[in-house]
Amino acid sequence: MKKFFALVLAVCLLLNLTGCSSDESMVYVQSVADLMDLGGIAPGDRFAGMVVSENVAEVHKDVDKVVGELLVKAGDDVTEGQELFSYDTEQLQLTLDKQRLELDQLRAMIENYKEQIADLEEDREDADSDDKLEYTIQIQTLQVELKEAELNISAKEDAVAQSESIMENAVVYSPVTGRIQSINENGTDNYGNPLAYIVIQQAGSYRIQGTIGELQRGGIMEGTRMKIVSRTDESVYWLGTVTLVDYENPSQGNGYDMYYGKVVDEMTSTSKYPFYVELDSTEGLILGQHVYMEVDNGEEAATGVSISSAFICYDEDGSTYVWAENDHKLEKRTVLLGEYNMAMDTYEILDGLTEEDYIAFPDGELCQEGVATTHNLAAAEGEVA
Numbered sequence: 001m002k003k004f005f006a007l008v009l010a011v012c013l014l015l016n017l018t019g020c021s022s023d024e025s026m027v028y029v030q031s032v033a034d035l036m037d038l039g040g041i042a043p044g045d046r047f048a049g050m051v052v053s054e055n056v057a058e059v060h061k062d063v064d065k066v067v068g069e070l071l072v073k074a075g076d077d078v079t080e081g082q083e084l085f086s087y088d089t090e091q092l093q094l095t096l097d098k099q100r101l102e103l104d105q106l107r108a109m110i111e112n113y114k115e116q117i118a119d120l121e122e123d124r125e126d127a128d129s130d131d132k133l134e135y136t137i138q139i140q141t142l143q144v145e146l147k148e149a150e151l152n153i154s155a156k157e158d159a160v161a162q163s164e165s166i167m168e169n170a171v172v173y174s175p176v177t178g179r180i181q182s183i184n185e186n187g188t189d190n191y192g193n194p195l196a197y198i199v200i201q202q203a204g205s206y207r208i209q210g211t212i213g214e215l216q217r218g219g220i221m222e223g224t225r226m227k228i229v230s231r232t233d234e235s236v237y238w239l240g241t242v243t244l245v246d247y248e249n250p251s252q253g254n255g256y257d258m259y260y261g262k263v264v265d266e267m268t269s270t271s272k273y274p275f276y277v278e279l280d281s282t283e284g285l286i287l288g289q290h291v292y293m294e295v296d297n298g299e300e301a302a303t304g305v306s307i308s309s310a311f312i313c314y315d316e317d318g319s320t321y322v323w324a325e326n327d328h329k330l331e332k333r334t335v336l337l338g339e340y341n342m343a344m345d346t347y348e349i350l351d352g353l354t355e356e357d358y359i360a361f362p363d364g365e366l367c368q369e370g371v372a373t374t375h376n377l378a379a380a381e382g383e384v385a
Helices: 006-020 032-037 089-126 129-168
Strands: 047-053 056-059 067-070 083-087 171-173 178-183 198-202 206-213 225-230 237-245 251-253 270-279 290-295 306-308 320-326 329-334 336-341 346-351 358-360
Touching (some): 032 358, 047 198, 056 178, 089 129, 206 290, 225 270
Antiparallel strands (some): 047 206, 047 290, 225 237, 237 270, 306 346, 320 329, 320 358
């Protein structure tokens, strides 16, 4: 997996190998200081972060109802059971009154059918044998109408019970304690997909959300350790691990960190990707708090020269060296390696190299002792004298 200097390697492969292979044997060398800062995540780079909840609760509204009053706004802290909004009950009450009236009418109709049937049955007992059939037909007709009315009254009773329940639940309450993240009045996103009416970040189980730019892809990845620093007191910090870098949902940014006031990426308009840090401890953090984030290289991390492992060469005896510039010529310079940073794929250089030096990307065939060096790529490619 490519680490911190993935972009550096790509640039060097493109540029340096071309320099080493020129007919005039001029090798293109680059500043160690520039290589330490090129692309990826340079030491000291910070990112704005915000404390968010790992869990969110979504509250949906009934599409057949009209919201009468919204009782909260985005950013509000709410507690479980707190009123969020209420439906317009005026129309609901009119519907319920109409259903109750229709139910009373059905009940009266049923009683009327029963009374008519009873009267006809009594009259049939005293009727002549020739008239009994007519009474029987009338009774059977009323019995069918009675059965239909009883079915209707059952459905109407269910409708009334449902409307009464809706009236009782005209106020919608928060299912959790947390902070209102968003309120979506339209009910859909820009693509017509349904959205929850209210989204609540649940209190507890906090994590940190930040963003990285396109040129920083690979600099932060799942498993990268991060240091979270308080914006108000830099002596206060938390540690955590990146659990997700969401490349599926990029957003456009202008490269300017509004909280830190520093351009971190190298483009004025580039895609930015959210990433999330799971904290070792959340003590002292509050939902919505703004913080700084930086890659955690450990308390003993080197503050001197560190370069990509791709620039390190090995002799048969196990010693290590780089191809460095000395008086405008290339030399094989022994270096003493310190700690290896697996997350960044870099080696600390304890001796043999400084930030003021220039080095070439190694090529075992073409980079030789005494070859002329240049800081000009065009010269290395033979385009200028």
